[in-house]
Amino acid sequence: MRPVLRAVHERAEHARTTQGRLRAVNLTTFIPPLALVGALLVAIDAETWGEALLLTPGVVTGLLVVERWTAGDTARFVLPCLIVTAAVWVLGVLVTDSRTASYGITIVGPYFISQLPRHRGAAALGLCAFIAAVGAARLLEAPGDVLGVLGQFVLLPTGVTAVAILLMFANQRFYRVIEQSREREAELAVYRERIRFASDLHDIQGHTLHVVKLKITLAEKLLHSDIGRVEEELREVRALVGDTITRTKELAYAQRRLNLSAELENAKNLFEAAGIRVRVNREADPDEKVNALFGQVLRETTTNILRHAQATRVRxxxxxxxISIVNDGAGTAPLPRLGGLATLRERVGDSGGELTVEQRDGRFVTAAEFPSLRSTTPPFAAREDRR
Known part of the structure; x- marks a missing residue:
C-alpha cells in the first residue's frame, strides 16, 4: 500500500537526517580534544624533529580512524592504521624512549576489536598483552629502571588501552540500542499507518454500505406505491457506490481529503431520508486546518446515529x-463500544484538539474542539438551518 510505503520512506529519510546530525556531533565532540591531546603529547615527549616525525603518524592515524568511524566507513582503514600505530609503539619504546608512542594504538586498537565478529574478548586480552610486552621490552635498554619502565611503559599504556576497550564496547552497545529504537519506531510507524488506512477504509465503505441499506429498504417499501421514487433511490445508490469506488482509489493513492460542507449536506440528506429532523447552527466557519477532521467526526457520528440510536432530532x-452533534433517542442502556470514535479521538488529540462523547438524559453528545483556535476565528452572526 502506498501510504505504508510513504511512511517507511519518511522514516528512512528521518533516520538519514538523524545519522548526519549524530556524525556532526561526534566530529565536534571527539576530534578536537583528541587532536589537542595528541599534539600536546608529541610536543612534550619529542626532544627532536625526528622523534616528532615518528610520533605524528600514530596521532594522525588515530584521528583518521575516529573520523571514518563517524562516517561509518572504516573497513578499508582500520587494519592498516592498526599496523601503523603498532609500529609507532614498537619504535617509540625501543628507539626513541617515547612514553606517549602508545597514543595511536590506544585509539585504533579498541575500535578494531569492537568491529570483530567474534572472539573480541580474546582479542582485547591479546592487544593488552602486546602493549604490555612491548613496554616491558624497554628493560632491554634500561635494565636498571624497573619501576619506571613498569609504570610508564607497561601499566599506564595497558591500563589506558583496557579502559578505552571498555568505553568502546559501552559506546557500541549504546548505538545498538539507538538502532533498535529506530527499527521499533519504523515498525510502529508502519503499524499506525495501517491502522489509519483501515480506519479510513472503514469510514468510507462502512458508511456507504449503511446508506445503501437504508435506501434499498426505502425502495422496497415504495416498490408498489411510488415506482418513480424507487427509480430515484436506485440511481442514488448507484451514484453512491460509484463515488465510494472513486474515494477508495483516492485513499489508496493518499489523495483523500474530506470536505466538511459536503459531509454536512450528506448528513442532512441521510437524516431526512431516515425521518429525523435536523437543525444546523453555524456560529462561525471552521478553520481550514480542522475542516477535514470535523468532516470525519460528522461522518462517523452520522453513521453511529443511524445505526445505534432511535433518534427523532439532531442538532x-x-x-x-x-463541532458538536447532539441527538435524542440514545436510551438509558450503555451503548456498544464505538471503535470509530475511539480512533477519531486519537487523531483529534494528535492534532491538538479534544473529542468528547457523552450520554445523558436520553441524549448523545459528540463534540470536537480545538482550544487554540478559539481566538483566531472571527465570530459572525449565527446562521440556523432547520429541516
Missing amino acids: ITLSGAG
Whole structure:
C-alpha cells in the first residue's frame, strides 16, 4: 500500500537526517580534544624533529580512524592504521624512549576489536598483552629502571588501552540500542499507518454500505406505491457506490481529503431520508486546518446515529474551533463500544484538539474542539438551518 510505503520512506529519510546530525556531533565532540591531546603529547615527549616525525603518524592515524568511524566507513582503514600505530609503539619504546608512542594504538586498537565478529574478548586480552610486552621490552635498554619502565611503559599504556576497550564496547552497545529504537519506531510507524488506512477504509465503505441499506429498504417499501421514487433511490445508490469506488482509489493513492460542507449536506440528506429532523447552527466557519477532521467526526457520528440510536432530532453546531452533534433517542442502556470514535479521538488529540462523547438524559453528545483556535476565528452572526 502506498501510504505504508510513504511512511517507511519518511522514516528512512528521518533516520538519514538523524545519522548526519549524530556524525556532526561526534566530529565536534571527539576530534578536537583528541587532536589537542595528541599534539600536546608529541610536543612534550619529542626532544627532536625526528622523534616528532615518528610520533605524528600514530596521532594522525588515530584521528583518521575516529573520523571514518563517524562516517561509518572504516573497513578499508582500520587494519592498516592498526599496523601503523603498532609500529609507532614498537619504535617509540625501543628507539626513541617515547612514553606517549602508545597514543595511536590506544585509539585504533579498541575500535578494531569492537568491529570483530567474534572472539573480541580474546582479542582485547591479546592487544593488552602486546602493549604490555612491548613496554616491558624497554628493560632491554634500561635494565636498571624497573619501576619506571613498569609504570610508564607497561601499566599506564595497558591500563589506558583496557579502559578505552571498555568505553568502546559501552559506546557500541549504546548505538545498538539507538538502532533498535529506530527499527521499533519504523515498525510502529508502519503499524499506525495501517491502522489509519483501515480506519479510513472503514469510514468510507462502512458508511456507504449503511446508506445503501437504508435506501434499498426505502425502495422496497415504495416498490408498489411510488415506482418513480424507487427509480430515484436506485440511481442514488448507484451514484453512491460509484463515488465510494472513486474515494477508495483516492485513499489508496493518499489523495483523500474530506470536505466538511459536503459531509454536512450528506448528513442532512441521510437524516431526512431516515425521518429525523435536523437543525444546523453555524456560529462561525471552521478553520481550514480542522475542516477535514470535523468532516470525519460528522461522518462517523452520522453513521453511529443511524445505526445505534432511535433518534427523532439532531442538532449540529459549528464554530471556528469546534463541532458538536447532539441527538435524542440514545436510551438509558450503555451503548456498544464505538471503535470509530475511539480512533477519531486519537487523531483529534494528535492534532491538538479534544473529542468528547457523552450520554445523558436520553441524549448523545459528540463534540470536537480545538482550544487554540478559539481566538483566531472571527465570530459572525449565527446562521440556523432547520429541516
